[in-house]
Amino acid sequence: MGSGPCSRPIIFTAMSGSIYFKGFNGVRFIAASAVIVHHLEEYKTVFLLGREDLWARPFIYQLGRQGVSLFFVLSGFLITYLLLAEQQRTGRVDIRKFYIRRILRIWPLYFLTVLTGLFVWPHVRLLQTPTEFLGQIGPGVAHFWTQVALYCSIFPNVAVALYGAAPMVSHTWSIGVEEQFYLMWPWLILSPNPKRTLQVVLSVVVLLAGWFLYERFVVRAVYSSDLNRDSLFGFLAYFLAQFRIGCMAIGGAGAWLLFRRHPVLPILFRRDVQLGVYALLGLALIFSLKPTGFNYEFYALFFCFAILNLAGNPHSLLKLDNPLTRFMGDISYGLYMYHPLVLTLLLNLFIRTWPTSLVANGQVNSALTAALYTTTFGLTTLLAWLSYRFFEQPFLRLKDRFAVVASSRRAPVH
Template sequence: MSKSSNTVYFPNLNGVRFIAAFSVLIHHIEQVKEVFKVPNFYDNHLIKNMGKLGVDLFFVLSGFLITYLLLHERGRFGHINTRNFYVRRILRIWPLYFLIVILAFFVFPSIPLFVPPNNEISFMAHNFYRRLSLFLLVLPNIGFILYNSPYLAAQTWSIGVEEQFYYLWPWIVKNFSWKRLLLTITVFCLGTFAVFFIYYRWVGNTQYANNVPEIVRFFFSQFRIITLMTGGGCAMLVYYKKEKVLNVLFQKDVQLLVYSALILSLATGFHISGLNLEYYGLFFGYFILNLAANPRSVVNLEYGWISYLGKISYGIYIYQTAFIVASVHLIHWTLGENLSPLTFNLIVYPLSASLTIGVSALSYRYFETPFLTLKHRFSKH
């Protein structure tokens, strides 16, 4: 780890973003193929869970970085400037988030290249403003639960989860006490249930017309607070220099044992009902901990092309479904719909990846960077 008075940098973490983004990309390619009713591998246990696991890896990484940065700020200045924290997060997350929301609600449905064959136009005619209002409130996970979401913006549910974690976490880290923790969680839960109540009772016409328990279950199944806190716990081990624990976790034999267990679990489809993502989150936390802070890590992701793809991974995550759909349409329109599965896959994977990467690179350079350059103004106390 390299740390200066103004910045904190951990090696390899752009590589983690790369792995997470491309895990979701592979999952979505197979999912889109299923939507188009072309031969696919979406029922394979690894492919079907790859998207969830990729998002979980993002969550653990986010918990790690946000917690470490908050602890670093508190240690350096004696307090955490929550206003500046939220402005920095807004500058990073909101521009691209609102762009895909606008595109998915108002632009893509009118462009045949981006319309999937799953009755999207008919679906969009129902509950349009109810759904849109939640997305504009940056509550896409709640919009997804109550009214579903446009297919090309469905991935934004995880942005809602991250945003809600940001609402909670600075206040807990700022001056930790069990009383503050309980108060923060209580206020958050009351606010969340107030939103559900307003839309369920007064706005109405939700997917779960008479099933409040299902709404609550769905929300908390998506709200991966334990996974995010796993990353936070790993950050605390590094920040507070828990050498006795770290020396054990950083041993080469331990790394090989843990990674072998992870590979075996993934290969066999090992599943723990109700806690499966939290189980894999522990592996991801260990992986990130070693990559970020262990100079003897057996895995190295510090390669230029991997780091670059990790740097633009937010765009890759946001744009990928739209350009996978576009890729399938382009293949069908130019080469027909009777290609062999092998030929189709040899075209759709590189075409989807190259279009997504190209658009994400342009987006990062010309759309996201102007907002990111403003972040330094809100790093001072």
């Protein structure tokens, strides 16, 4: 990998062909934790019939949304870097193996979550949700089989945009966005004229953003997140708000900068630049700055900066590599997929056990909130580890057989 300032944080073994970025598991853990906290506060509001606690604060409200954006940026960065490395190493990219690897990593846990969420959990009493807030799912619900078709393909985000949230499964919308990204991104990377391809993609993004801003400020068709999805604009606006391909593309651009050892990197790696960027990010998060039309892309630029420093800067101010973050990062997919199940179960148990103690003076009991946080993270971690150890790992070992340039502490299996 060379001896320049961008190489030391990367563990690269030429014999095994494995690339491992220190600290990336820490990023996964932070992103998953942000989503869990976001949903925990949302579910408290939902299950306690609208009594708002921390959910009313913009920082918490935005926390999970930005956690998902962080996942997207990291995914775009890592996938792009691996594709570039494979092309450099072998002179080509094996698209078939790329898709097989993605399928083996994503589909087993995804379909376990979707199929149990659609057909099993709706019939379990302790996994019921207040229908006036989260809706219903099941064979008796309108458009159920259409939703099944969308969730069982790569379009769960379309299902959410058309029919709203569905208990236990609607959080998989982000997996659909990732799959759609994987479907198109290798072809863009390998285009004979990547600059022209990128120009076309950016033009489409700018046109869509411009149209949204025109509708928002001139026509004023969008006043809040409560869009009328029966209208074409309402559906498209909601869909585009979730279709965060731009965040993954920003991550991909960061990977290109690092892979090409771009001259801008020494500037981005300076200590004073890091301090300034992280201070701005902290202020933006604390005050919930939301640039209309570019909210997620705005934060994605900050996240890409942090990931770039973790991946290529030996003097990065962020230090996220330790045994705890490595473990939690390994099981982060399970943390994301299982936490709504754990939250629903625990809140139903809490309500049944302490029905008169949950709320006092309009606020959720602080002791029970602490217990909910502790048990949610504890049980979700246990379930995610069991899933990783006994369900996901066999598929991961099979996935390694199709690795050309692996991204893991495990060496590829040939």
